[in-house]
Amino acid sequence: MSALGHRAIVMGSGIAGLLAARVLSPHFAEVVVFERDDEAATPGPRGGVMQGRQLHTLLASGLEVMERLMPGLERELLSRGAIRSPDVGLTARAFKFGSWTIAGAIDVAMITMTRPLLESCVRERVSAIPNVVFRYGEAVEEVVYDRVEGRVTGVDSSPVGVAPGVEPLPAALVVDARGRGAPVAQMFKAWGAEPPDEETLGLNVGYSTVIVKKPAGFSADWFSVLLASTPPDSPAGMMHPIEDDQWIMAFCGRGAAKPPAGWEPLLDYAGRLPQPTIRDCMRLSTPVGELKVYNFLAAVRRRFDRARFHPNGLLVVGDAVCSFNPLYGQGMSIAVLEAGILEGLLAGANEEASEWREALWRGFYAQIAPILDKAWGQSFALDGLYPETKVRRGPGFALRKAAFLWAQKLSITEPVLRRRMMRTAQLLPEAPIGLGDLAASQWRLWRGRGSRVSPATFQAPGEALGGASSAPGPARQEHAVGL
Known part of the structure; x- marks a missing residue:
């Protein structure tokens, strides 16, 4: 028997579920992955992922951890058609608040591809792990909770569209990776417990x-x-x-x-x-x-880190914990970072310790909370600027909004702040940006008035074909920036 028990179960096989299965596999004799969708003969968008055909990005932080979990994945993606930019600070063009932002190295590479390409590469690798078993076309009808033991003990499942008719499948650990539609509140209420609070x-x-x-x-x-x-x-x-x-x-x-x-x-x-x-x-x-x-x-964040009740033997991951505005490309990378945290916690777990299940979920939610705080804060700052967004903004919001807009406008032409903000957006380790940092950026701009640095350029689409663009565009725009 492996270190933590005979079987772990993963519900859902998106990126979060696949990576959960990968990090669970060394610690359990068997990992069973339930997926409602049928197994696909060829890579392509899955019915269970409504936004599967939309634009997805893997942030630098996520790419770094995914490469650690699956060595050689980036090379494989590139061999199958993914595109790599060695430094998006030099090659990504952004227009905001009436100007093209300056170009400058931020030491962050990016690869872009469709979600089906990424998911198929990850799925193939996880499918090749000998003790990982996929049960396609099968839905979990109930997560079984033992009130006496105070823990989840397995799941009740059946083929999609067929009523359950077999004994529940027992497990030492159940991971819920069913996405933002996971019936977390219903599940907790069925156990007679209060579900975690939600922020929306x-x-x-x-x-x-x-x-x-x-x-x-x-x-x-x-x-x-x-x-x-x-x-x-x-x-x-x-x-x-x-x-x-x-x-x-x-x-x-x-x-x-x-x-x-x-x-x-x-x-x-x-x-x-x-x-x-x-x-x-x-x-x-x-x-x-x-x-x-x-x-x-x-966007919904379920505060498992503050839950008044949580059963042992259950772990909720990915969008089922926190779903973000897709515009910011945070969701897949957050799922990858969570898998990296889970890997570390499992390495330190011991089946002989009677409370390993409780230690696992408490440690997991505590360690992902700062990552979610950072990503959720970015979303709140951006989305809160729009009158359509429904959220409690609070008495200090006007000041935070003013500071955020100041930072956005400064970063168009101030390279130090731009670098920090771009790396922060990639969920890389960066110190929080405060009012003192903004004042320093403003001072660098004032001090450097009249000096010149390498201008940001933009090649209009027509130029890239050797002809005139259908609209003149901002070709070869220059910025005077002080360093």
Whole structure:
């Protein structure tokens, strides 16, 4: 028998569930993964992942931990078509508050690909682990809780659409990775317990995503483009390169400004963005497959770290703990970071210690809390700027909003602050940015007035094809920046 018991069960096989199975496998004789969807013959979007065709990114922090958990994964992704930028500080172009941001190294590489490519590579690796068993097309109907022992002891499952008819499958540990729709509250109430408190950001955000074939001969001096919205106006757009010489383009808006379905309406919507770059690329490109629309009503954080009740033998991970606004690309990377934390806790667990299950969930939620605090705080700061967002802003919000906007505007042209903010957005270790840091950034700009540094450049789409762009755009914009 392995160190912690005969069997662990994982409910759900998205990125969070797959990585949970990977880190559990050395510590249990068997890891059983339940997945409602049928096993796919070829890689592609899964029915259980409604947003599977939308733009996904893996932040630098997530990529670093995923490579540790699965050595050689980045190389494999690149061999199958993923695209790598050695430093997004130099190659990612962003337009916000009326200006293109400066370019400058931040020592952060990025790889971009479709979610099905990433998930299929991870799934293949986990499927190859001898003691991991997948039960596709099978749903967990009940998580079995023993009130006497005070712990979860297994699950009751059945093929999708079929009533349960077999004995529950026992387990030493059950991991819930069923995503943001996991019935956590219902589960706790069925056990006669109060579910964890929830914090909610009411967003009412809409996304439209389309994959396009790049025009033949296209070669630009940039990797990706972000056209950020300027609150209170919410339309925004972004594009990244992906496998098969394609771009994935995503548009988002809030409330009445949500992007439409259909190529021509979306082309018109792209014309509403603050710069014509993405619209010009659309005009030069050919759409591939369907345009996908996705609505995201609210981000939800379940405070398991403050729960008044939590059964031993259960662990909740991924979006079932905290679901974020997809615009910020935090969800998959958070799931990876959680798997890294779980790996460390399992390495220190001992079955002979009677309280190992309690120590596991307490340690897990305590250690992921600072990561979630950071990511949730970023989302709150950004989403709270829009009047459509429904959230309790509190008496100090006006000051925080002013400081946040000050930081955003300074980072357009001040390289030190820009570097710190970009690395913070990648969930990399960075000290919090305070008012003193903003004042120092402002002073560097004032002190450097009249000096010149290497200008940020932008090659318009038409230039990248050797011709004139369909709209002049911001080609070769320069910034005077003091260092």
